[in-house]
Amino acid sequence: MTxxxxxxxxxxxxxxxxxxxLDSAFVIQRAEGVFSWLGLDAPDRLVGKSFLxxxxxxxxxxxxxxxxxxxxxxxxxxxxxxxxxxxxxxxECVAFLSRSSSSPRVHVVLAAASRFRRFASELSPSxxxxxxxxxxxxxxxxxxxxxxxxxxxxxxxxxxDPEFARDLICRASEEGAIVGRLSPHRFAVLHEGEDASxxxxxxxxxxxxxxxxxxxxxxxxxxxxxxxxxKGRAALRLLLHRFATAPDMAVEELHLDKGLVLLADIFREVxxxxxxxxxxxxxxxYQPIVSLADGSVxxxxxxxxxxxxxxxxxxxxxAEQSGLIPALDYAIVNKxxxxxxxxxxxxxxxxxxxxxxxxxxxxxDFLTRLLQRLEEAEDCARHLLFEVTESARIDDVSxxxxxxxxxRENGFxxxxxxxxAGMSGFQYLRDLPVDFLKIDGSYVKGAPQDPRMxxxxxxxxxxxxxxxxxxxxxxVETAEEAAFVRERGVAYGQGFHFGRPSARFPHATRRRSRVxx
Numbered sequence: 422m423t424x425x426x427x428x429x430x431x432x433x434x435x436x437x438x439x440x441x442x443l444d445s446a447f448v449i450q451r452a453e454g455v456f457s458w459l460g461l462d463a464p465d466r467l468v469g470k471s472f473l474x475x476x477x478x479x480x481x482x483x484x485x486x487x488x489x490x491x492x493x494x495x496x497x498x499x500x501x502x503x504x505x506x507x508x509x510x511x512x513e514c515v516a517f518l519s520r521s522s523s524s525p526r527v528h529v530v531l532a533a534a535s536r537f538r539r540f541a542s543e544l545s546p547s548x549x550x551x552x553x554x555x556x557x558x559x560x561x562x563x564x565x566x567x568x569x570x571x572x573x574x575x576x577x578x579x580x581x582d583p584e585f586a587r588d589l590i591c592r593a594s595e596e597g598a599i600v601g602r603l604s605p606h607r608f609a610v611l612h613e614g615e616d617a618s619x620x621x622x623x624x625x626x627x628x629x630x631x632x633x634x635x636x637x638x639x640x641x642x643x644x645x646x647x648x649x650x651x652k653g654r655a656a657l658r659l660l661l662h663r664f665a666t667a668p669d670m671a672v673e674e675l676h677l678d679k680g681l682v683l684l685a686d687i688f689r690e691v692x693x694x695x696x697x698x699x700x701x702x703x704x705x706x707y708q709p710i711v712s713l714a715d716g717s718v719x720x721x722x723x724x725x726x727x728x729x730x731x732x733x734x735x736x737x738x739x740a741e742q743s744g745l746i747p748a749l750d751y752a753i754v755n756k757x758x759x760x761x762x763x764x765x766x767x768x769x770x771x772x773x774x775x776x777x778x779x780x781x782x783x784x785x786d787f788l789t790r791l792l793q794r795l796e797e798a799e800d801c802a803r804h805l806l807f808e809v810t811e812s813a814r815i816d817d818v819s820x821x822x823x824x825x826x827x828x829r830e831n832g833f834x835x836x837x838x839x840x841x842a843g844m845s846g847f848q849y850l851r852d853l854p855v856d857f858l859k860i861d862g863s864y865v866k867g868a869p870q871d872p873r874m875x876x877x878x879x880x881x882x883x884x885x886x887x888x889x890x891x892x893x894x895x896x897v898e899t900a901e902e903a904a905f906v907r908e909r910g911v912a913y914g915q916g917f918h919f920g921r922p923s924a925r926f927p928h929a930t931r932r933r934s935r936v937x938x
Contacts, residue, residue, distance in 0.1 A: 496519040501594070572611055574607070586602075598612050603661060655691045694739055704728060707723055711913060758802065777807050819852070829856070835854070857891050864877055864878050894914050894915070
């Protein structure tokens with residue numbers, strides 16, 4: 422250390438616990454200070470290692486994004502980061518980063534988050550949602566660490582209280598725990614490392630002592646095998662979802678042995694679902710979508726059906742909630758490609774729409790696998806287009822837009838399904854590149870007799886026309902409804918009036934047929 426830089430290092434350590442100098446590749450070149458407070462090795466054992474290797478995935482991304490976006494001279498801080506040491510618990514720290522315009526090196530000051538407890542709730546990122554919390558939990562199962570994880574489930578039985586949330590964040594910050602807000606009243610707190618179960622119980626009990634009867638809690642230890650097995654992770658995801666969405670599920674059902682029994686039952690559900698998907702034990706039926714101008718069949722939609730069940734809703738919901746929806750979507754497309762291949766020359770001129778969940782499209786592995794399969798079956802795949810569906814809010818709309826653009830660049834038209842209902846709204850139409858817009862049937866069924874629907878439908882059609890996106894009206898069940906949407910400028914129609922879903926694969930001659938209007 423040169424005399425000129427020594428005072429700056431001394432000052433940095435006075436403010437924090439440790440000082441690091443990183444090169445442009447984030448490799449530690451210098452380490453000074455007390456690192457034991459942060460759960461890291463002695464300074465001389467850190468030099469030569471990548472600083473990013475000591476961060477969890479979210480913290481790593483925050484650091485990388487900052488340095489990628491801020492060229493030249495830049496400073497940031499305080500920034501809350503999660504440190505990870507192999508075999509140990511997470512430790513939260515407060516970080517200050519700087520880089521001068523004359524050097525590619527990055528200087529980092531680290532301090533234990535407990536020293537900043539007063540500001541923890543302001544420094545902490547937002548409480549993780551259900552999906553992000555599950556990703557953090559699953560990350561622990563993929564990094565080679567052997568320690569089990571313990572989740573403290575919290576049920577706040579009063580109206581949402583910002584003070585409770587702040588206290589929860591502060592306590593978790595001191596513990597190095599990760600907090601997920603699964604619903605306005607329900608939380609999950611992940612503890613890792615040695616004695617995780619005991620620490621989770623003490624954590625929950627400490628909250629209970631302060632907040633009293635409005636708070637109930639349970640702890641559940643998750644074995645490493647559960648995290649490394651895809652079906653085990655799916656069962657955990659489904660358990661978290663049910664805790665978040667089922668108010669009649671008492672938190673006590675998740676405590677210790679009771680929770681393990683419940684998790685085992687859910688695991689069997691997931692196994693059965695996975696077996697149905699991988700075994701192809703489902704059917705596909707086809708419903709025509711016709712031109713309202715002349716009644717010709719424009720394309721067919723491939724719809725899922727489950728033998729012995731009234732509809733596919735339960736299976737699709739279970740697949741979405743457990744995270745197995747990419748596997749289901751891929752299996753449906755794969756079966757559809759085989760059906761098209763079996764048609765041979767009879768498939769000439771046929772177009773068929775397959776549904777893809779937004780959750781599937783946001784999975785990079787799924788999209789890569791899908792594109793590879795479509796390339797392998799190029800002659801059959803050219804008959805496909807895709808409808809994007811979603812039953813929950815999409816957090817990464819830009820990521821979904823990139824995935825849809827990738828499909829379109831590969832020659833596959835895209836339809837936005839169920840527009841105007843649930844989660845499919847104007848933001849998605851604004852941000853997602855689509856070739857067709859399917860108007861939800863709730864705006865069509867009975868619309869001729871409901872003047873309120875006239876204005877809603879006209880507003881949707883005016884916007885679609887301005888964007889030059891052809892529209893499809895679903896749930897068209899009568900000649901009156903068909904005439905109503907045609908007169909308002911809808912391009913295509915789908916519903917029982919034009920044809921019920923049929924298990925028999927449609928033939929090309931039917932594509933050129935006309936449907937009575």
